[in-house]
Amino acid sequence: MGGDSGPAVTMPACLSILCRNLSVTLLLVGDESQIKIYLKGLSRSELCRIQILHTSVVFADTLRPDNILRSGRESSLFLAIEQVRSETAQACISAGNSGALMLASRHLLKNIQGIEKPAMIAILPGSRASGFTYLLDVGANIETTTNQLFQFAIMGSVLIGALSGKPRARVALLNIGSEAHKGTPVIREAATLLDACNDFDYVGFVEANQIFDGIADVIVCDGFTGNITIKASAGAVKVIENLMHQSIRRRWYYRAFGFCMKPFFRDVRRVLNPSKYNGATLIGIQGVIVKSHGNSDWAGFEQAIEHAFQQLALNVPQLIAARMQKTVDVA
Amino acid sequence: MGGDSGPAVTMPACLSILCRNLSVTLLLVGDESQIKIYLKGLSRSELCRIQILHTSVVFADTLRPDNILRSGRESSLFLAIEQVRSETAQACISAGNSGALMLASRHLLKNIQGIEKPAMIAILPGSRASGFTYLLDVGANIETTTNQLFQFAIMGSVLIGALSGKPRARVALLNIGSEAHKGTPVIREAATLLDACNDFDYVGFVEANQIFDGIADVIVCDGFTGNITIKASAGAVKVIENLMHQSIRRRWYYRAFGFCMKPFFRDVRRVLNPSKYNGATLIGIQGVIVKSHGNSDWAGFEQAIEHAFQQLALNVPQLIAARMQKTVDVA
Numbered sequence: 151m152g153g154d155s156g157p158a159v160t161m162p163a164c165l166s167i168l169c170r171n172l173s174v175t176l177l178l179v180g181d182e183s184q185i186k187i188y189l190k191g192l193s194r195s196e197l198c199r200i201q202i203l204h205t206s207v208v209f210a211d212t213l214r215p216d217n218i219l220r221s222g223r224e225s226s227l228f229l230a231i232e233q234v235r236s237e238t239a240q241a242c243i244s245a246g247n248s249g250a251l252m253l254a255s256r257h258l259l260k261n262i263q264g265i266e267k268p269a270m271i272a273i274l275p276g277s278r279a280s281g282f283t284y285l286l287d288v289g290a291n292i293e294t295t296t297n298q299l300f301q302f303a304i305m306g307s308v309l310i311g312a313l314s315g316k317p318r319a320r321v322a323l324l325n326i327g328s329e330a331h332k333g334t335p336v337i338r339e340a341a342t343l344l345d346a347c348n349d350f351d352y353v354g355f356v357e358a359n360q361i362f363d364g365i366a367d368v369i370v371c372d373g374f375t376g377n378i379t380i381k382a383s384a385g386a387v388k389v390i391e392n393l394m395h396q397s398i399r400r401r402w403y404y405r406a407f408g409f410c411m412k413p414f415f416r417d418v419r420r421v422l423n424p425s426k427y428n429g430a431t432l433i434g435i436q437g438v439i440v441k442s443h444g445n446s447d448w449a450g451f452e453q454a455i456e457h458a459f460q461q462l463a464l465n466v467p468q469l470i471a472a473r474m475q476k477t478v479d480v481a
Numbered sequence: 482m483g484g485d486s487g488p489a490v491t492m493p494a495c496l497s498i499l500c501r502n503l504s505v506t507l508l509l510v511g512d513e514s515q516i517k518i519y520l521k522g523l524s525r526s527e528l529c530r531i532q533i534l535h536t537s538v539v540f541a542d543t544l545r546p547d548n549i550l551r552s553g554r555e556s557s558l559f560l561a562i563e564q565v566r567s568e569t570a571q572a573c574i575s576a577g578n579s580g581a582l583m584l585a586s587r588h589l590l591k592n593i594q595g596i597e598k599p600a601m602i603a604i605l606p607g608s609r610a611s612g613f614t615y616l617l618d619v620g621a622n623i624e625t626t627t628n629q630l631f632q633f634a635i636m637g638s639v640l641i642g643a644l645s646g647k648p649r650a651r652v653a654l655l656n657i658g659s660e661a662h663k664g665t666p667v668i669r670e671a672a673t674l675l676d677a678c679n680d681f682d683y684v685g686f687v688e689a690n691q692i693f694d695g696i697a698d699v700i701v702c703d704g705f706t707g708n709i710t711i712k713a714s715a716g717a718v719k720v721i722e723n724l725m726h727q728s729i730r731r732r733w734y735y736r737a738f739g740f741c742m743k744p745f746f747r748d749v750r751r752v753l754n755p756s757k758y759n760g761a762t763l764i765g766i767q768g769v770i771v772k773s774h775g776n777s778d779w780a781g782f783e784q785a786i787e788h789a790f791q792q793l794a795l796n797v798p799q800l801i802a803a804r805m806q807k808t809v810d811v812a
Contacts, residue, residue: 292657
């Protein structure tokens with residue numbers, strides 16, 4: 151039910167996944183009457199792989215996240231996470247209220263032992279042909295301690311290890327300059343911790359204009375900074391897209407030969423398509439929870455579901471738990 | 482001497498200003514032998530409007546800013562600000578170490594009475610045809626209190642009033658969401674202060690993806706967040722530019738008919754050209770100090786000089802001092 155468009159976006163994405171992937175069973179939590187509209191035309195075998203858990207309560211995006219534990223326990227968002235807790239579902243994907251998703255996940259599933267705060271981890275588009283850069287936290291925590299930033303680095307490097315098979319991820323800290331004296335005391339102390347850690351290669355501070363350059367596999371920051379970073383980037387992309395379209399509308403020859411420009415726009419959009427990067431995993435929780443952007447289209451929501459599959463296939467929460475256990479043993 | 486290229490960028494910009502503006506006298510602070518290379522070919526009347534204050538000491542970008550007061554007093558950066566203090570110069574423009582420029586300015590020129598911390602104010606490109614959005618602070622202060630954010634809003638609104646004649650600027654706070662419960666306690670408390678202020682129209686929280694939309698004339702944030710915001714935007718612009726050039730290189734028909742694409746790129750660059758937005762004024766200081774980006778080209782450095790002219794013509798420091806005096810009187 152979450153996101154700007156609710157089932158109009160989430161349902162087509164779910165059905166596309168259902169048809170493409172025969173081993174998937176969907177447990178749809180929300181308003182049954184709204185959901186059923188989208189189920190017309192499905193075959194019996196497809197319908198067999200769909201269950202509906204009805205609730206008419208939706209936890210709105212505009213509500214204070216902490217209300218989820220007081221008055222939101224009947225909402226689709228809370229009930230969906232409850233299905234993961236009771237092991238009725240293996241993962242939960244939602245386009246709903248981020249803060250509420252985080253709070254309810256922490257409350258119902260608990261953090262992985264040794265992790266003080268879970269983080270939202272996002273994938274950044276890059277100008278390189280291959281490879282990923284993960285940015286965390288992008289919004290789960292507004293204020294973060296040195297030790298929490300260190301834990302984010304550990305979680306990011308475990309994920310990169312599982313995804314790419316790389317034994318050592320390159321980990322950087324997001325800062326306002328590359329020199330050692332730059333940034334807040336928290337960031338500077340985190341640099342010392344990361345530099346001393348043997349789990350990954352610490353590559354130093356990166357500035358926000360370098361995050362797409364492929365300098366690091368994992369970039370660590372607090373959730374406020376991460377959120378500002380991805381939104382400022384998205385805003386700049388939107389400005390350029392507007393300028394490009396204005397240019398085409400302004401000049402008759404571009405309007406007349408618009409078809410010539412199509413491959414150009416396709417080339418640019420292929421890399422920057424926001425759907426391709428949709429889906430921020432809530433990492434550090436004992437379970438797989440993926441947050442889709444509220445204004446994502448159905449291709450983006452489908453991508454968020456794919457992220458959940460990937461996390462499950464790689465056993466990411468278990469891998470992080472095993473890594474944190476090692477720390478506890480050493481301590 | 483500052484910036485990535487030193488006199489190779491700053492000198493052509495200075496000479497262009499000198500030739501275009503007959504009422505300008507330049508006081509060039511730096512290595513005389515390097516400066517003189519660029520003075521060949523000037524007429525006697527032009528040379529009459531140039532003075533050189535020689536120093537061979539340059540305060541490097543990589544040095545800790547606080548060293549400027551200990552070991553940097555012979556540097557071109559410190560001496561240039563000293564010329565403003567002694568009223569030998571009316572304004573100082575530098576592409577050097579930002580932190581050092583700020584510290585030396587505060588030390589030599591002092592803050593305007595009532596201003597706890599000066600801020601760097603940057604102009605944002607926008608998708609609107611007209612109008613400006615100012616963002617402050619973009620790097621002078623890493624951590625900021627509620628009251629300091631409030632003072633940034635006052636300074637920004639005074640500047641907008643002077644520039645545009647608008648009696649009431651629209652002022653917003655940069656945050657990670659538009660709802661009242663979003664953000665840090667400092668930002669939420671600042672929202673209360675701004676909302677109660679009669680100097681401007683407080684328009685609420687804006688998110689980083691909305692900063693180019695022209696929602697506000699002034700957007701206020703701490704220097705860490707502002708720095709991340711402008712750098713993340715610049716990084717995203719760079720990614721798109723790379724993608725556009727890759728697309729053109731990849732397809733034979735774009736290579737062959739490349740001239741057809743020129744107006745398109747010109748349209749986009751006309752708005753996003755970083756030179757056009759170069760020059761962050763250090764606002765809140767008893768004097769006019771403008772910081773040019775370290776990797777700016779000479780057109781950008783020229784723009785930074787133009788900013789200084791504008792601040793002088795509008796009497797910006799005096800206007801802010803008068804506004805702060807009003808606050809002191811009320812208190």
